[in-house]
Amino acid sequence: MSDIFYVNNKFNKVTLNPHFHEEYTISLVYKGMHLFSNEKDTYNVEAGMIQVLNPYEFHQTKDSSWAHLNIMPTIKQMNTIASQMLQKEINSQILINTMIKDQKATNLFYSLFTSLDSIYNNRLSIDSKVVEFLEYILKYHSSLKAEEIVNIDINKNKLSLGLEYINSNITNDNLSLDEISNNIGLSKYHFLREFKKETGVTPNQYIQIKKVNKVRSFLKTDASLSSIAYECGFTDQSHMIKVFKRFIGYTPKQFKNTSPIKF
Numbered sequence: 001m002s003d004i005f006y007v008n009n010k011f012n013k014v015t016l017n018p019h020f021h022e023e024y025t026i027s028l029v030y031k032g033m034h035l036f037s038n039e040k041d042t043y044n045v046e047a048g049m050i051q052v053l054n055p056y057e058f059h060q061t062k063d064s065s066w067a068h069l070n071i072m073p074t075i076k077q078m079n080t081i082a083s084q085m086l087q088k089e090i091n092s093q094i095l096i097n098t099m100i101k102d103q104k105a106t107n108l109f110y111s112l113f114t115s116l117d118s119i120y121n122n123r124l125s126i127d128s129k130v131v132e133f134l135e136y137i138l139k140y141h142s143s144l145k146a147e148e149i150v151n152i153d154i155n156k157n158k159l160s161l162g163l164e165y166i167n168s169n170i171t172n173d174n175l176s177l178d179e180i181s182n183n184i185g186l187s188k189y190h191f192l193r194e195f196k197k198e199t200g201v202t203p204n205q206y207i208q209i210k211k212v213n214k215v216r217s218f219l220k221t222d223a224s225l226s227s228i229a230y231e232c233g234f235t236d237q238s239h240m241i242k243v244f245k246r247f248i249g250y251t252p253k254q255f256k257n258t259s260p261i262k263f
Helices: 075-086 103-116 123-140 156-168 177-184 188-199 203-218 225-231 237-248 252-257
Strands: 005-019 025-037 042-046 050-053 059-072
Touching (some): 050 103, 059 103, 075 123, 103 123, 123 177, 156 177, 156 203, 188 203, 203 225, 225 237, 225 252, 237 252
Antiparallel strands (some): 005 059, 025 059
């Protein structure tokens, strides 16, 4: 699922002849304006808007200067999530709305793109963000009908098994949403949704919190920050500091040097 093409593109006064892509092309414009037309209409996409080109949809650009973040999920990736949402096989191509002006969709897109573009990305983080973003646009900005989406009750034992599997693979950077869900016999879409509903966080956030708590324990010793990062399963010391500060508000060094308040 994390094998998804992404790129940050910048264009200056570009005109493109009619063409199509074999994947979905989903772009968040962050500068300028993109004037383009597809088989149905002509559009002006401004900064802050998401533009979508469906597979095999002919489109062209006319004298535009703009910059956008772009991801290209495949038909198979989109259909996998959709089939899990509907609990049935998808036999026709799903159409995503050409223009999306939705702050939550924008936030989910940006979170996914920055994760893809980060040197500290991992499969579980990216997989989760791909599922969250695609689920959202399929639910609110596609040809899928809301009443067709199936809500199923998840056995709590399966969530417990998923949690146990995560805890036993807490330092595995190659851990994926597919691996977890396959081991407990649940689709990744339903596992992610129910895990977040039950805990309030995604599986990757849960792992980061567990690692941060482990760092806090090590900070009571004389171990170096580099050795603590290694022992707690971080890529390197810089990654550990970044994640630790995100959850605690201090760097590990600041936290270690802060004296507890005595009553």
